[in-house]
Amino acid sequence: MTILNDELREPVRNFTFPRHTLVSLLIFAAFWEVLSHLAPVLGIPPFAIPSLLKIGRSIVTITPIDIVVTLARVIGALLASFVLGLAMAMAMYRSETLEKYLHPIVRLFMAVPVVSWILFAVLWFPGVEFRIGFVLVVVCGPVFLIDTLDAMRSVPRELRHMIKSFRPTTLQFFVKLMLPAIVPTIFTSWKVNISLAIRVVTIAELVGAVTGIGHQLSVAQELFSVADVFAWTIVLVALLFMMEAIVARVETRLLRWRA
Amino acid sequence: MNIAVRSGPPPIEVRGLRKLFWQATSGQAVVAIDRLDLTIAPREVVAIVGQTGCGKSTFFDMMIGLEPPTEGTLHIGDKSPHADFDYFRGKIATVFQQDRLLPWRSALDNVKLPLELIGMHEEEQHIRALTWLNRLGLGNFVNAYPHELSGGMRQRVAIARAFVVQPDILLADEAFGHLDEVTAAELRETFLALARECGSTAILITHQLEEAIGVGDRVVVFGKSAKLLADIRVAAWPKEKYAVLREAIQFTLQNNQADPRLL
Incomplete structure (x- = not known):
């Protein structure tokens, strides 16, 4: 060898x-x-x-600040959803009782259509940013939670047994075994949620924001500017691909131990 | 690095140990261990043999402290590995049938794992883990991931992971059974030499009689529900009579009662 x-x-x-x-x-x-x-x-x-030239002209006039705002909303909400989802998954993994009570609620949240969450947010909260953040977290959080909880349960019994034989603290058990073991699932979950968040943020901004790509799409629709709609859509798709590429890059780096 | 031999590990005392499991489907109790009495002296190497389902693995789990006794006591010194779980951190180490290495960690990082759990300084962890990998002949493979190593090499890493904390008690559950005979014999020898050098008490669970007779100061034969059928001091048997001993243990296992030659 x-x-x-x-x-x-x-x-x-x-x-x-x-x-x-x-x-x-x-x-x-x-x-x-x-x-x-x-x-x-x-x-x-x-x-x-519209011809490619017209779409190209619209792309040139795009306001970068709206891209930055949408991107910030997506990244902020995804990070919050991930932390919340992971923390809840760890708590539910530790406590079967907690899991039994929370699981039906999580499933219920996942069954509610995005549009309903947007309407609830508009009715419940006055602040635009909070509304958008709420909708994104309530849609993406449960996906992170369910994915990571399932992944934790799939960690081989032999490995759990092995690490327990060395008597870790609860924190060490999660840090040394559970979290590294579920990293591949976490990446898959991020990829799914990036795509979901981009779609959800667009609808949320379309309905209740005065900044962001969703809002610009709404303006373009009011002005009957199909070229602008296409331009903003291309930006959204490019954003999605870019974020997915970044995640894939980090994934390749972190999972280089795989055969 | 020299291995520091300590004052000596505490004795293991098992008195009236009973372990019941309740079947989820029928709700009926299954007796895994039924009133086991056993004493293991410090630094003894004890091989436990028994047929599949005789309670060896349950006993192993109880020694680790993962399962509480239903009745009776299992004490290492004056402490229980289950009730005083944290006390035994770094004092009990295990080698399993499969290597059970963490696939995302290199050989070096796998060996470091128990040291990280006891909170050892990082530099000391590195030196110790490296020393043990070198001792097990894996000095050139410290950065290799488990999938890059052969089965025998992976088990060597697992042995290094167990010895790195220099535990009082070493437990090996069918640790060499899945390897080819040459590799298994080699690793068995290494394991024993290191256990004696470290001054650890070693308990090896096996279903291979050759292995049990070859490594143990004592061979403890478990019948159904971990009933103690025979407790054999191997040193009392001359090597030329090992074949008779093997035959007698075989008879004991098959008939669930001690062969008269063992009494």
């Missing part, structure tokens, strides 16, 4: 040129451009399918 040192390990590849993604996006863009020119012939109003 060869000597294994960190220096001798195959380095993790940092970047692969996304050739296939680029080609498929270019084909889609070309198809779109052709469609925008054919729209009148096909009986579609010309403003409904």
Whole structure:
């Protein structure tokens, strides 16, 4: 067997040129451009399918502050949801009684439609930021909670038994075993929740905010500016991909121990 | 690093130990251990043999302190490994059938784990873990993750993890049974040599008679519900009679009563 040192390990590849993604996006863009020119012939109003040039012009006029605001809302709420969900999952893992009482409520929260949460938030809370934060946490928190709780329960009995034989404190049990063991699930949960949060924040901003991408979408809709709607949508999608890429990068780094 | 031999681990006293489990489906009680009496002297190496389901693993769990007795007492010195759970942190160490290494930790970090749990200074942890990996012939693999090691190497890491705290009591549950004969024999020898050097009391649970006779100062034979069928001092048997001893233990296990040759 060869000597294994960190220096001798195959380095993790940092970047692969996304050739296939680029080609498929270019084909889609070309198809779109052709469609925008054919729209009148096909009986579609010309403003409904703006050309790439028009969308490009709208993108150039986009206000970065709205992107920053939406991004801050998403990241802040995701962090709060994660901490809350993880803490509750740990408490529920420790106490079967607590789990029995809380589980039905969590399931109930997950069954409530996002639009209902937004309406509740508008009716209950005066502050816009709190409303948006509330909706995001109440939607994303339970996902983190259920995912991490399930993952904790799936930690092999043999490993739990092993670490208990060395007599850890409760905190050590979670820090040394449970949290590292559920890291892969935590990353999956983050990826799911990023996508969820981007969609939810857009609707929440659309309904009750005066800043952010959702609000700008609402303005574009009022002005019948389809090009602006597309531009903001492209920004949203790009944001989502960017955040997912960052999470995937961290995931690769932290889970390099996997075969 | 020299291994410091302490004044000596405390004796293990088991009196009238009983362990019942209640079946979730029927609600009926299952007797896993029925009034076991056993004394293990400090630094003794005791092999416990018994058929599957005889209560060996339950006894192992009770020695670790993970299971409380239903009746009777199990004391190490004057303390109970279950009731005085925290007291035994760093004093009892285990080697399991599978290595049970944490896959996200390197060999070095796996060996450090018990030291982290007892709150040892980080520098001291590093030195100790490295020393034990070197002693077990894994000096070139300290940064390897478990999946990068062979089964025998992983078990060596697990042994290093057990010895690194220099425990009073070492427990091994079928620790070598899954390895090929050559590797198992080699590891068994290493384990025993280190246990004696450390001055630890060692309890090995096994179903392999060869292993039990080969390693134990004593071989304790468990019948159903951990009934003590025979308690054999191996030194009293000359090596040329090991075949007879093996036969007698085999007879005892099959008939759930002590072979007259063992009395």
